[in-house]
Structure formats: C-alpha cells, structure tokens
Amino acid sequence: MNIRQQALETLLKINYDGAYSNLEIKKTLSENPMKDEDRRLFLNLVYGCLQNQIYLDYIIKQHSSRPVNKLHKEVSEILRIAIYQLYFLDKIPNYAIVNESVNLAAAVQPQAKGFINGVLRNIMRKIEKDGKEFKFENWKNEKEALSVRYSVPLWIVHKYYETYGKLEAESIIPLLNEKPPFTIRCNTLKTSRQDLIENFEKLGVEAVPGTLSPQAIQLNNLGVFENNIEDTFLYKEGFFVIQDQAALLTVERLNPKPGQRVLDMCAAPGGKTTYLSQLMNNEGEIIGRDIFPNRLKLIRQAMRRLDCSNILLEEQDGCEFLARDKESFDKILLDVPCTGLGVIRRKPEIKYHGTKEGRKDLVKIQSTLLENAVNYLKPGGELLYSTCTINKDENENQINKLLLKFPELKVIPDKNDKAYTYTSPLMDSSDAFFMCLLKK
Numbered sequence: 001m002n003i004r005q006q007a008l009e010t011l012l013k014i015n016y017d018g019a020y021s022n023l024e025i026k027k028t029l030s031e032n033p034m035k036d037e038d039r040r041l042f043l044n045l046v047y048g049c050l051q052n053q054i055y056l057d058y059i060i061k062q063h064s065s066r067p068v069n070k071l072h073k074e075v076s077e078i079l080r081i082a083i084y085q086l087y088f089l090d091k092i093p094n095y096a097i098v099n100e101s102v103n104l105a106a107a108v109q110p111q112a113k114g115f116i117n118g119v120l121r122n123i124m125r126k127i128e129k130d131g132k133e134f135k136f137e138n139w140k141n142e143k144e145a146l147s148v149r150y151s152v153p154l155w156i157v158h159k160y161y162e163t164y165g166k167l168e169a170e171s172i173i174p175l176l177n178e179k180p181p182f183t184i185r186c187n188t189l190k191t192s193r194q195d196l197i198e199n200f201e202k203l204g205v206e207a208v209p210g211t212l213s214p215q216a217i218q219l220n221n222l223g224v225f226e227n228n229i230e231d232t233f234l235y236k237e238g239f240f241v242i243q244d245q246a247a248l249l250t251v252e253r254l255n256p257k258p259g260q261r262v263l264d265m266c267a268a269p270g271g272k273t274t275y276l277s278q279l280m281n282n283e284g285e286i287i288g289r290d291i292f293p294n295r296l297k298l299i300r301q302a303m304r305r306l307d308c309s310n311i312l313l314e315e316q317d318g319c320e321f322l323a324r325d326k327e328s329f330d331k332i333l334l335d336v337p338c339t340g341l342g343v344i345r346r347k348p349e350i351k352y353h354g355t356k357e358g359r360k361d362l363v364k365i366q367s368t369l370l371e372n373a374v375n376y377l378k379p380g381g382e383l384l385y386s387t388c389t390i391n392k393d394e395n396e397n398q399i400n401k402l403l404l405k406f407p408e409l410k411v412i413p414d415k416n417d418k419a420y421t422y423t424s425p426l427m428d429s430s431d432a433f434f435m436c437l438l439k440k
C-alpha cells in the first residue's frame with residue numbers, strides 16, 4: 001500500500017469509526033514500517049487533513065456539484081488529502097498530486113475517478129488564478145472566517161471568545177493547528193533537571209528549560225529520536241515523563257507534601273499521579289483511582305519505571321461514594337474526563353467528534369465526581385479541580401454550583417489573584433487547561 005493509501009485508511013478509521021488519531025497513527029506505523037521520509041509525509045497528510053478538515057471541505061464545496069456530505073466517504077477523503085497537498089505543501093507539483101489522487105481513486109473507488117479529476121483540476125485553475133491565500137477581508141463575520149480558515153467548528157470558536165476574550169482568542173485559534181512543543185517532566189526521584197538537560201545534549205538533542213514549571217524541559221530538534229524517544233536509555237531509566245507544562249502546573253498548584261494522604265480520583269494514565277509521588281518524595285500515601293482497569297495498568301508501568309513507591313492503585317468509579325473514605329484525605333486531585341477542547345493540537349479529531357448530549361452527560365459526571373471529592377476531603381484539606389478544556393460549563397460553572405452546595409468551601413486564588421486559572425498556547429506553548437484550588 002502506498003503512503004497516500006495508508007493515510008486514507010487511517011483517516012477513514014478516525015473519521016468514520018471513531019478511532020483516536022494518536023492511537024490509530026501509532027498502530028499504522030508499528031504495523032507498516034516506513035522510511036523516514038515516507039513516515040513524515042504520512043504524518044503530515046493525516047494530521048494536516050484532520051487539522052484543516054473544515055477548510056478543505058469548504059474548498060470542495062466551492063468546486064463540486066455534489067455537497068461533501070453526499071459524497072462517498074472514500075471520495076471525500078481522497079479529495080481532502082489532495083486539496084491539503086495543493087494548498088499546504090510546496091514540494092509536490094500540482095499535476096503529480098492530481099495524478100496520484102486519480103490513481104488512488106482507481107484503487108478504491110474506480111467509478112469516482114472522473115469526478116475527482118474534474119474537481120481537482122477546477123481547484124488547480126482557481127489556485128493559478130487567485131493564489132492560495134485565505135482572504136479574511138472577504139468575510140463579514142470574523143468568527144466564521146476563523147472557523148473556516150483554521151477548521152474550528154463555530155461553537156468552539158465562540159467558546160474560545162467567551163473564555164479568553166476577543167484578543168486572546170484570535171491569537172490562540174490559529175495556534176490550534178500548530179504542532180505543540182515536545183515537553184517532558186524531569187523525574188527528580190532519579191535525576192536533576194540540569195543533569196537531564198546535559199544528557200540530552202550529549203545525545204545531540206537541544207533541551208531547554210520550560211518557563212512554567214521548574215521540572216519542565218522542552219526538547220527541540222529531536223532528530224533521530226523523533227519517533228522513538230521511548231527507546232532511549234534516558235527514558236527507560238525513568239529520568240523523564242512526556243508531559244505538557246500545563247499538566248505539571250495542576251499538580252504544583254495542589255502542592256502535596258511528604259507524609260500527606262492524597263487521592264487522585266481520575267488517575268490514568270498516571271502522568272499527574274506520578275508527579276504527586278515525586279513532589280512528596282515517595283513519602284506519605286497516594287491512592288490512585290480510575291474506572292478502567294486497563295488504564296490502571298499504564299500507571300503501574302509508569303510507577304515501576306519512575307520508582308514511585310507510595311502509590312496504591314484502585315479500580316473505582318469515582319461517581320460511587322465510598323463511605324469508608326469520608327473526610328480522610330489531606331489533598332485531592334480531580335482531573336476529570338472532559339471535552340478536551342484545550343488539547344485540540346494533540347487530537348485534532350476532538351473538534352469534530354462528540355454531541356451536545358454527550359457533553360451534557362460529561363458535565364453531570366463531573367458534578368458527581370466533584371461532590372464526592374468534597375466529601376472525601378478532611379476539613380482544612382485542599383482539592384484541585386482541573387480539566388483540559390476551555391468550556392465554562394465544565395469549569396467555573398461547575399465550581400460555582402459546587403460553592404452553592406458546599407458553602408464551607410473557599411476558592412484559593414492563584415498567583416495572579418485569579419480564582420480560575422486558564423493556561424493557553426500563548427503561555428510557553430502549553431495546552432489550554434483549567435484549574436481551581438478549593439479549601440474545605
């Protein structure tokens with residue numbers, strides 16, 4: 001199978017079978033070893049098409065007699081892959097892109113060859129005439145223009161405006177299609193940030209301290225380690241965890257101390273649980289819970305690799321209250337399942353998946369988890385609530401409801417004196433997280 005067909009198969013699984021891009025891409029790459037250059041093209045096509053899907057469909061709509069949603073799924077994906085290359089890649093000549101696409105159609109949807117050829121030739125002519133620039137000035141509504149150009153559904157554009165305000169939202173939205181930096185957390189149970197930076201430099205990888213967390217490092221130019229950092233001895237020895245800076249901030253905000261009893265209610269895959277353990281220097285007790293046993297296995301593996309010895313794992317639905325744990329924890333981390341609108345850079349399909357109903361259900365689960373967390377907290381204890389979304393219904397609106405129900409709770413403001421902390425790609429390229437610290 002050639003690279004474009006490989007990309008087509010992967011996109012079909014993500015867009016029509018609900019597969020997660022990161023897992024599906026990993027699976028394809030492990031089952032089909034590729035040369036470096038082919039792997040780069042494959043990744044570029046899959047991520048490029050997902051990131052720009054609304055824009056690509058808008059272009060199809062301008063040049064096709066049939067609407068995109070009436071096209072056969074293979075046909076629309078072949079068109080998206082071709083148009084992505086025509087608009088976003090420079091090295092492949094346009095005629096070669098069209099020929100490759102028609103050949104791909106011949107292999108999977110032969111009756112659509114002529115249609116695909118016709119649409120792509122119309123688009124090529126349009127590019128020759130008008131260029132590839134998106135003309136914002138032709139749009140009356142700035143939110144609609146941003147939605148199409150950066151392929152962010154309009155309802156999500158509205159959420160970014162609501163949460164960050166016009167100026168910041170307009171700066172953040174274009175960044176949602178950028179590749180996030182490769183960020184790691186130094187595991188100080190085994191090494192120091194300075195030593196780790198020097199070790200990476202010996203491997204020829206530029207390592208720069210992150211500016212948001214004292215344990216964060218950004219790795220630039222991974223070079224030969226681009227796709228196999230987990231094979232390095234630095235990883236196998238447990239010197240670091242791959243983790244975004246915003247995730248580190250949540251744990252640092254909770255600030256667990258050695259000797260405390262700490263609960264992590266939604267712990268898998270354990271990035272934050274193991275950081276709790278690191279900050280507690282393995283002293284005290286952490287209970288890490290998750291509803292999915294297969295995901296708990298990931299924490300167990302991480303604990304072994306990182307030398308975290310004070311974590312007890314339990315399979316548990318956090319929506320069910322365990323009476324034996326009432327008011328028994330000093331600190332609780334509640335990093336809930338959420339819509340993930342703050343990590344679109346990593347999982348672009350998040351923009352298109354999900355329903356209103358599904359989002360309402362999530363809000364209910366989060367509320368129940370929050371109420372249980374408060375009841376698990378000792379008087380005087382602290383609860384850190386976090387999400388990787390920018391939807392207020394999952395964030396400050398949840399906290400406001402909780403404060404009405406538990407008037408004994410106090411919000412502890414952050415270092416900027418804000419009750420609610422939002423990170424964003426404008427802060428050292430971090431993910432967009434929400435966090436709020438509450439004291440009982």
Ligand SMILES: C[S@@+](CC[C@H](N)C(=O)[O-])C[C@H]1O[C@@H](n2cnc3c(N)ncnc32)[C@H](O)[C@@H]1O
Pocket residue numbers: 247265266267268269270271272273289290291292295316317318319335336337338365
């Ligand atoms: C945002 S992720 C947690 C990420 C984790 N804190 C980390 O940093 O690695 C949310 C987790 O909640 C778990 N989860 C979903 N519903 C749950 C429930 N009712 N009770 C407990 N865990 C749940 C999911 O399996 C998922 O692992």
